[in-house]
Amino acid sequence: MIIAANALIRRSGHNRGLGSIWNEMKLARAKRRAYTKTIKSLSSLSDRDLKDLGIARCQIAGKAFDCVYETSRRA
Numbered sequence: 001m002i003i004a005a006n007a008l009i010r011r012s013g014h015n016r017g018l019g020s021i022w023n024e025m026k027l028a029r030a031k032r033r034a035y036t037k038t039i040k041s042l043s044s045l046s047d048r049d050l051k052d053l054g055i056a057r058c059q060i061a062g063k064a065f066d067c068v069y070e071t072s073r074r075a
Contacts (some may be wrong), residue, residue: 031068038064 042050042060050056055063065071 035064035068038067 039060042055042064043057045053047057050060
C-alpha cells in the first residue's frame with residue numbers, strides 16, 4: 001500500500017522534498033519584502049518625482065508588483 005501511495009505521489013508531482021519547499025518559501029518571503037520596500041520607496045516620493053517617472057500615485061502598488069514579480073498587466 002505504501003509503495004502504491006509513493007508511486008501516485010511521484011506521478012502527481014507532489015514529491016518535492018522539504019528543502020525545495022523551504023527554498024520556495026524563502027524566495028516568496030524575499031519577494032514580499034522587496035515588494036513592500038518598493039511601495040515604501042515610491043510612496044515617499046513627491047507627486048512631481050512620480051510624474052517624472054511616469055507613475056501616478058494610484059499606480060504605485062501595481063508598478064511595484066510588476067517590478068518584483070516580473071509581470072506585465074495591461075489595462
